Amino acid sequence: MSNNEIVIIDYNMGNLRSVQKAFEKVGCNAVITNNHEMIKNASKIVLPGVGSFADGMQHLKELDLVELLNEEVLVKKKPFLGICLGMQLIATKSYENGETLGLNWMDAEVIKFDFSQSNEKLKIPHVGWNNVKYQNKNILFQDIPDNSDFYFVHSYHFSMSEDVICSKSDYGFDFISSVQKDNIFAFQFHPEKSQNVGLKILENFVNLEESI
Amino acid sequence: MLKHRIIPCVLLKDWQLVKSIGFKSFRTIGHPTSTARIYNARNVDELIVLDIDASLEEEAINTEIIRDIADECFMPLTIGGGIRSIDDIYTALNAGADKIAINTKGLEDLGFITKASSLFGSQCIVCSIDIKKIDGVYKVYNKSKGILELNPLDLAKAYQSHGAGEILLTSVDYEGSTLGYDIELIQLFKDELEIPIILNGGMGKPKDAVAAIKNGADAVAAAYIFHFSQFTPDDIKNTLYENDIAVRGENVI
Numbered sequence: 001m002s003n004n005e006i007v008i009i010d011y012n013m014g015n016l017r018s019v020q021k022a023f024e025k026v027g028c029n030a031v032i033t034n035n036h037e038m039i040k041n042a043s044k045i046v047l048p049g050v051g052s053f054a055d056g057m058q059h060l061k062e063l064d065l066v067e068l069l070n071e072e073v074l075v076k077k078k079p080f081l082g083i084c085l086g087m088q089l090i091a092t093k094s095y096e097n098g099e100t101l102g103l104n105w106m107d108a109e110v111i112k113f114d115f116s117q118s119n120e121k122l123k124i125p126h127v128g129w130n131n132v133k134y135q136n137k138n139i140l141f142q143d144i145p146d147n148s149d150f151y152f153v154h155s156y157h158f159s160m161s162e163d164v165i166c167s168k169s170d171y172g173f174d175f176i177s178s179v180q181k182d183n184i185f186a187f188q189f190h191p192e193k194s195q196n197v198g199l200k201i202l203e204n205f206v207n208l209e210e211s212i
Numbered sequence: 213m214l215k216h217r218i219i220p221c222v223l224l225k226d227w228q229l230v231k232s233i234g235f236k237s238f239r240t241i242g243h244p245t246s247t248a249r250i251y252n253a254r255n256v257d258e259l260i261v262l263d264i265d266a267s268l269e270e271e272a273i274n275t276e277i278i279r280d281i282a283d284e285c286f287m288p289l290t291i292g293g294g295i296r297s298i299d300d301i302y303t304a305l306n307a308g309a310d311k312i313a314i315n316t317k318g319l320e321d322l323g324f325i326t327k328a329s330s331l332f333g334s335q336c337i338v339c340s341i342d343i344k345k346i347d348g349v350y351k352v353y354n355k356s357k358g359i360l361e362l363n364p365l366d367l368a369k370a371y372q373s374h375g376a377g378e379i380l381l382t383s384v385d386y387e388g389s390t391l392g393y394d395i396e397l398i399q400l401f402k403d404e405l406e407i408p409i410i411l412n413g414g415m416g417k418p419k420d421a422v423a424a425i426k427n428g429a430d431a432v433a434a435a436y437i438f439h440f441s442q443f444t445p446d447d448i449k450n451t452l453y454e455n456d457i458a459v460r461g462e463n464v465i
Contacts, residue, residue, distance in 0.1 A: 149460040
């Protein structure tokens, strides 16, 4: 295996094949794995996933991936792409079905959409295409117009005050739809399901210089 | 803001994609892979494929074709038809589906919906309800069981409380008719559910989608209009946009 490979972390949380074939579409053979050696040898790491936060953390722990990911992403500073649940897991904690601690790479909490105080009773999950409004456009949004529509499907969202917010989207209120801190990029929406604009994000990630 | 979705909903039969009319006769749409590629190129918002060989003939789900379709889809793909077990869901997801549509099994066992949504997340579980109007009353219809003495809204609420993420509502009477959606039906559901409703059956012209959404549909599904009329998905979106309904379309690169 070459050392410039992208790995997609396999932790039994949803359809990883769709992420892999989206990378294929932009000319990159990403490998789906939870093999520690392969992850150590990879140049970039993708954490996708759908499902519950607690299950996601549990699976990462069972596969002994938490320490490894901390080392590869926080210490070695490998470019990291979190998608949907993969974004939420980098938070400090989630309130999905009780409280669960996350990877704590960002000082953030994951909370449920709450419309109890608003007049408009919106449906949960937030599912479908919604526009992404740049707050602080990051490099993975390069060549993508502001307010482009991406595909979302989630009931919980990021909440934080830290100044790493890249975009917001409106669902009853403006929620955080992407963040970046140094080498860590995370998107609440699914680039692999967002046709051309989504594929562009993955292409930008593939082309990212390894030291950010 | 969240956009209203336009979703082709097609059937898989004898290795071809087909469109049914009133659940009876079938017209061939084309080869699954090339059709999926065209849908992807036309930026449809999602795609629903129901495998009727698997549902009616009790065959295994055609994973080979699902895989081929999924490989052409960079938008969400819902697969249904013949889903009877958790293993079936695993199989379809592994072949590349993002969501699973469940019909007959849900009627037989609400606990299956609970189990499926807790395993795969409610976002993955689309409960499909077919409806026929009998003597002025809407009833649940099932292809193998016939007409059931079941109120469709009660069933939808039961699915919701058991963990469904979306409801696919198909009017058998309007299906393939091009007469427009069953507006009376969607009005019964308007504001009654907390999960999104995809209304299916009857779109013949873009204005039909306007009526469906203004009367309570979160998304509209169709097939006939995309294959046997001059209208494209973009025509429908343009018409919705002109009627102040939010659709995806701006900034598509």
